[in-house]
Amino acid sequence: MKLTTAVFGRTFQFKDLKEVMAKANEEKSGDQLAGIAAEDAKERMAAKLVLADLTLGDIRENPLLPPEKDEVSRVIEEAVNEKIYAEIRNWSVAELREYLLRQRTGSDEIRRISRGLTSEMAAAAAKLMTNLDLVQAASKMEVTSHCNITIGQRGVLAGRAQPNHPTDNIQGMKASLYEALSYGIGDAVLGINPVIDSADSVKAILVATKEIMEKWQIPTQNCVLAHVKTQMKAIRAGAPADMVFQSLAGTQDGNTAFGIDVALLDEADELIQREGTGTGPNLWYFETGQGSELSAEAHHGIDQVTLEARCYGLARKYKPFIVNTVVGFIGPEYLYDSKQVIRAGLEDHFMGKLQQIPMGVDVCYTNHMKADQNDMDNLAVLLAAAGVNYIIGVPMADDCMLNYQSTSYHDIATLRETMRLRPAPAFEKWLEKMGIMENGRLTELAGDPTLFM
Incomplete structure (x- = not known):
């Protein structure tokens, strides 16, 4: 995983995926209270740039909370459809975002690929979206x-x-x-x-x-x-x-x-x-x-x-x-x-x-x-x-x-x-x-x- 990027002449080095995910968030007082938020808008943008280039495989292979230590992680892992995951594991998070937002992607297509995603991948996509992106992507998904x-x-x-x-x-x-x-x-x-x-x-x-x-x-x-x-x-x-x-x-x-x-x-x-x-x-x-x-x-x-x-x-x-x-x-x-x-x-x-x-x-x-x-x-x-x-x-x-x-x-x-x-x-x-x-x-x-x- 590449965890380094340069923004406006400043180099940012993140220690692990957990830090990238936290600092790519939009500003939240809870993350600030936990001491894990980005220091400023530049660091937040740097984290988003790094996250955008990471693959879905990177996210799955570097668990934030390993399944052997947490039963929620085990439930999430056990639900992954391995065949579908294999098809999309090399997608970057940015590519997942683009797939969800493109006009010709409908509810059935999203429903299928969702079976190959983990919860952390869903969160990663959200971090790269504007509010309007979140509205547009969600509006495509019919879940009855x-x-x-x-x-x-x-x-x-x-x-x-x-x-x-x-x-x-x-x-x-x-x-x-x-x-x-x-x-x-x-x-x-x-x-x-x-x-x-x-x-x-x-x-x-x-x-x-x-x-x-x-x-x-x-x-x-x-x-x-x-x-x-x-x-x-x-x-x-x-x-x-x-x-x-x-x-x-x-x-x-x-x-x-x-x-x-x-x-x-x-x-x-x-x-x-x-x-x-x-x-x-x-x-x-x-x-x-x-x-x-x-x-x-x-x-x-x-x-x-x-x-x-x-x-x-x-x-x-x-x-x-x-x-x-x-x-x-x-x-x-x-x-x-x-x-x-x-x-x-x-x-x-x-x-x-x-x-x-x-x-x-x-x-x-x-x-x-x-x-x-x-x-x-x-x-x-x-x-x-x-x-x-x-x-x-x-x-x-x-x-x-x-x-x-x-x-x-x-x-x-x-x-x-x-x-x-x-x-x-x-x-x-x-x-x-x-x-x-x-x-x-x-x-x-x-x-x-x-x-x-």
Whole structure:
């Protein structure tokens, strides 16, 4: 590997691939906090130039975290299609980027070569792309999935209804959920973050959402975002769960901090396939987000973009129905301002889609971050243009339980109208039956939760 280049009369020598990958990142406060970021724009450009000339074989043959030391690395390695990898191993990262961006490369071609890529290769390509490149490349990739209904089709923007409540009050959750449904939101999932991480509480929420689905014959799926062990207890106690959820990290040590490992995920996968109420075959919901490994001191000196790509490499093993990056949730320690959040959202969506993940984004920020709702509107429009599978809806874009700012139910409805997008087909038929939508447009009944009361 050549790890040296000259820029503006200054020679840059990088010690290894890990340093090149970190310093080729766009500016991120998390990389600066970890002490691995480029010192200035010149060093960042030098790292990008070096990375552009490295081959995909160089990346695979110089693992940032060797498989013998990390089970996430092993999962990623074991998934590589060796025949396809052999065809592209001599491509440079720049050539991979050009292949993804050229006009005649379509979704089927990208789907095929993705089977020969590792997560680190996906991250490397992202580092050489502008924001518009990330939008263009991702917009080519159609990744569909099916739990009880299918989402991810071209021209479809689904929404997760997130009717959280600060005390897990079922009636309060129902009130919020009825508002979501009245705006046509909930086709991705009726997904609730519980305050109380107990099997009884999880079961009660799952029962309540399933009762609403059955009463109104809503074609969607439910999920409660408790720890996977808690959900497993609830499912074994008879809770009607269409999917099982878990947050993921990009290293084994990071997942240990989450209280999970591959063996536990395998056990949960077997359980939801056997006892879950979703029709499948896609029965998982994963959440990720740049910076979680650094929070757990489990990053091994690897940059946060590459670690995020590795999350999707792990998720791919379980053929999920939905995955989303909670992009601005951790705070300014890892993504300082709106510019960094917008960049991260586009990177994450692209890297997930390149690994054939049905990718959504929680377009969000925390109140101590240098960002506001207008910035989130900008990111939401960019993601809609990029073909994001779904985004999150909470009442008035303000999650009263998790205490962060996201996108509202009516924001998703507005994106659909503005960008000429539709709900999932099965869900749209239900909306038409309810009189909430007609010919792809919301009716006068939209936004009135009393329809369900």
